[in-house]
Amino acid sequence: MSELRELYQQVILDHHKKPRNFRKLAEPTGAAEGYNPLCGDRVSVELELADGVIREVAFQGTGCAISRAAASVMTSEVRGKTPEDALALFERFRAMVTGDAEADPEAGDRLAVFAGVREFPARVKCATLPWHTFNAALSGATEPVSTE
Numbered sequence: 001m002s003e004l005r006e007l008y009q010q011v012i013l014d015h016h017k018k019p020r021n022f023r024k025l026a027e028p029t030g031a032a033e034g035y036n037p038l039c040g041d042r043v044s045v046e047l048e049l050a051d052g053v054i055r056e057v058a059f060q061g062t063g064c065a066i067s068r069a070a071a072s073v074m075t076s077e078v079r080g081k082t083p084e085d086a087l088a089l090f091e092r093f094r095a096m097v098t099g100d101a102e103a104d105p106e107a108g109d110r111l112a113v114f115a116g117v118r119e120f121p122a123r124v125k126c127a128t129l130p131w132h133t134f135n136a137a138l139s140g141a142t143e144p145v146s147t148e
């Protein structure tokens with residue numbers, strides 16, 4: 001298990017150092033801002049919805065390694081999905097980081113790298129902030145998202 005944990009940490013650090021989809025979109029159809037006052041994480045998520053599919057999704061912001069890596073992995077995972085499938089993924093992610101569901105790394109579960117976050121309750125909000133913000137961007141929320 002410790003080897004697996006080390007691998008997970010490497011994945012998180014890699015996404016933190018080289019975040020995927022860290023940019024602005026030219027023509028977003030939805031956008032939202034998120035803030036986690038507990039840690040100071042700030043994230044903005046932009047997405048482009050076309051023909052019922054999330055064509056593009058990108059983020060910007062400042063925050064800890066967990067929030068940045070979570071945003072990076074999230075944007076990679078939800079692209080090409082329908083909003084329904086993306087939100088189902090959010091539910092699974094939330095269940096995994098809060099410990100309500102087990103991760104299954106053998107099933108190629110790329111969200112599983114965040115399962116270790118459950119051992120650090122203060123970090124759960126760092127990991128879910130990008131997802132909450134994405135959800136707000138999808139539903140056209142105008143108020144910034146706060147985890148508090």
Ligand code: ZN
Nearest residue numbers: 039041064126
């Ligand atoms: Zn954080």
